[in-house]
Amino acid sequence: MKSALITGITGQDGAYLANFLLEKDYNVYGIYRRLSTPNFWRLQNLEVFDKINLIPADLIDGSSMVEAVKISEPDEIYHLAAQSFVGASFEQPIGTGEITGLGTARILEAIRQIDPEMKFYQASTSELYGNGHSSSLSENSPFQPSSPYSAAKLYGYWLTKIYREGYNFFACNGILFNHESPLRGLEFVTRKISNAVAKISFGMEKELNLGNMDAKRDWGYAPEYVKSMWLMLQQKEPDDYVIATNESHTIREFVEKAFDVAGLDWQDYVKVDRRFKRPIDVNYLQGDYSKSKQKLGWEPKIKFNKLVEIMVKEDLSRWEKWQNGQIFPWDAPNYSNEANILTRALKA
């Protein structure tokens, strides 16, 4: 039986990947960090919480990462943990560098010292490309990071290549474009929209405040994307791959479709709020996944319209169940509606 260690197992991708690897009969380990309130709702939602092994560790603390690798002795390591919210990286650039950038160095060093035969997956990102592009982006397109998050991820991307070339690691960068699901964090725009549409349609909220609605993103479906991570580590040689749908849509299009699914007109509810605008935003991202199709046999099945539908219908169903008194693992009832969030954009 193969074993895998997932950093970030409590996040969106970590939960789906744990589920996927359990179905492949892996012994799954995951690290989780100490929080004042436990955050296992995604693992419980997918009913995998009782089937995995959890190891307490934090990317900030290198010795805990060494312990996690020693305890799990995995064949494969999927490094998904990060401060992953681009907006927050402008507010916490140093913490983002520590976790998202140096955290990758800590785990790579743990592997180098313990067993360099362990295969390594690095969660790289389309944010690496930044601005200045107008056509589909491939593994060969230039990077121009536009946020502290993407600068930290660029460090992780290069370190992964350096350990591959310098120490002969089986280390791969998955350059994943945005991927979403009902398990997406509520601060990201897609889930913020699907959750707000559901609350508005039940009369629990009156409006939705958003930032830049003109940005374009290439949105895919997270459960399909985690399969590509596994495929990368099953190849003969380590390499880097773009995972995307090769379609892009504006935030406005997402909003329009999401309200439409609930039978509402978005223009009656959506307001632009500068608190949610970033000092720099990436305006256009669309990914060319032909290398992944050719080498991994990977292709996305769920595209934009279906994705929006899945997310809005799931949030409608959750709020309905919740109003009927049903108890189940999810995040929205405990999330602030953002009305009392202050950011420095308000002072600008």
Ligand code: NAP
């Ligand atoms: P996510 O839902 O935000 O999950 C992030 C995970 O990292 C959580 O499990 C979180 O733990 C953990 N984490 C954060 N700080 C940590 C620390 N100091 N020590 C240990 N764990 C820590 O992110 P995701 O959407 O699943 O994305 C997975 C990875 O792919 C991330 O690296 C992200 O940057 C990257 N990525 C995501 C996308 C996308 O569209 N989703 C696209 C490209 C790349 P807590 O539960 O304790 O907070």
Ligand code: F7E
């Ligand atoms: O923003 C705009 C915002 O926060 C998407 C992460 O998983 O994908 C994600 O990063 C767009 C941006 O995701 C709001 O300005 C408008 O243009 O959902 P997001 P992201 O920044 O693309 C990449 C690939 C990752 O690697 C990251 O880890 O939507 N936008 N109004 C807004 N965004 C948010 N969050 N909230 C708004 O109110």
